[in-house]
Structure formats: structure tokens, C-alpha cells
């Protein structure tokens with residue numbers, strides 16, 4: 054897949070500060086399929102430093118995990134419906150209902166990090182996603198998300 058999951062979001066859902074392609078001030082995170090899981094790559098700019106020099110502040114870590122989680126939920130739900138993003142019916146939209154983060158190690162700024170997502174369960178409007186953020190192959194933070202399909 055060369056197109057990011059977020060690139061399939063309808064225009065009106067593309068202004069998120071973390072991942073909206075139409076938000077020029079935001080991070081514009083891009084998530085992709087990687088086999089049965091999802092992956093995003095991002096380099097945190099030094100301006101997002103936490104209290105310890107060289108390390109990111111926790112909100113930034115949570116933000117990346119959050120946006121990758123909702124994108125993953127949309128992709129997992131789509132595939133579970135038997136089609137890929139961009140095919141078939143309009144894709145379902147998810148928002149974060151609950152997100153827990155375990156900060157295991159400091160996350161460096163200025164180095165590429167990867168965020169991965171794995172489907173834990175899919176039940177009705179609810180998708181649970183296991184998430185991890187790693188730098189240089191070392192997991193710095195883990196997350197668990199409950200994403201709920203948005204009712205318009």
C-alpha cells in the first residue's frame with residue numbers, strides 16, 4: 054500500500070492536529086499496513102522536548118500513538134468487512150474512547166521512531182488496538198486503545 058490510511062479520510066475528517074493531511078500546522082502522521090499490522094514512522098522535532106534534554110514530552114508520545122491507533126482501527130474494521138480502504142462502501146470513522154499509555158523508556162527527539170498497531174478485538178462498533186512506539190528497535194512506550202465507530 055503506497056497511500057497512507059489517513060489519505061483515505063474524507064476531507065471533513067482531515068484536519069486533525071496529529072494526522073490531518075489538511076492541517077498545515079499539525080504533525081500529518083501517516084500510517085500504513087504492514088502485513089496484518091500497521092506501522093507509522095515519525096521523527097519528533099527537538100521543540101517537543103520533555104523535561105529531560107533529548108527526550109520527547111509524554112503528550113507527544115501519546116499523540117502519535119493516538120492517531121496511529123484510530124487509523125489502525127479504521128483499517129482493521131475495513132478489512133474485517135471484507136474489503137480494503139478505497140474499495141467498496143465509504144470507510145467507517147473511529148474516535149478514541151479510551152487510551153492508556155505505559156511509558157517504558159524515554160523517547161528520543163530527532164531520531165525516527167516507529168509506531169505499530171495490532172488488532173486485539175473487534176466487536177460491533179468497538180475496536181481494541183495494541184500499540185507500541187519504538188526507537189532503534191527498543192520499545193519506549195506501549196498503548197492500548199478502545200476506538201469507537203463514530204455516529205454521524
Ligand SMILES: CCCCCCCCCCCCCCCC(=O)SCCNC(=O)CCNC(=O)[C@H](O)C(C)(C)COP(=O)(O)OP(=O)(O)OC[C@H]1O[C@@H](n2cnc3c(N)ncnc32)[C@H](O)[C@@H]1OP(=O)(O)O
Pocket residue numbers: 058059061062063066069071072119120123127128138144145146147148149150151177178179199201202203204
Ligand atoms: C480510512 C478510513 C476513514 C475513516 C475516517 C476516520 C476519520 C476520523 C477522524 C480521525 C481523526 C483522528 C482522530 C485522532 C484521535 C482522536 O484524537 S479522536 C478525539 C478524542 N476523542 C473524542 O473526542 C471522543 C469523545 N467521545 C465521544 O464522542 C463518545 O464518547 C464516543 C466515543 C463516540 C462514544 O459515544 P457513543 O457513540 O454515544 O457510544 P456509547 O454507546 O457511549 O459507547 C459505545 C460502546 O463503547 C463503550 N465505551 C465508550 N467509551 C468508553 C470508554 N471510555 N471506556 C470503555 N468503554 C467505552 C460503551 O460502553 C459502549 O459499549 P457497548 O455497550 O456497545 O458494549
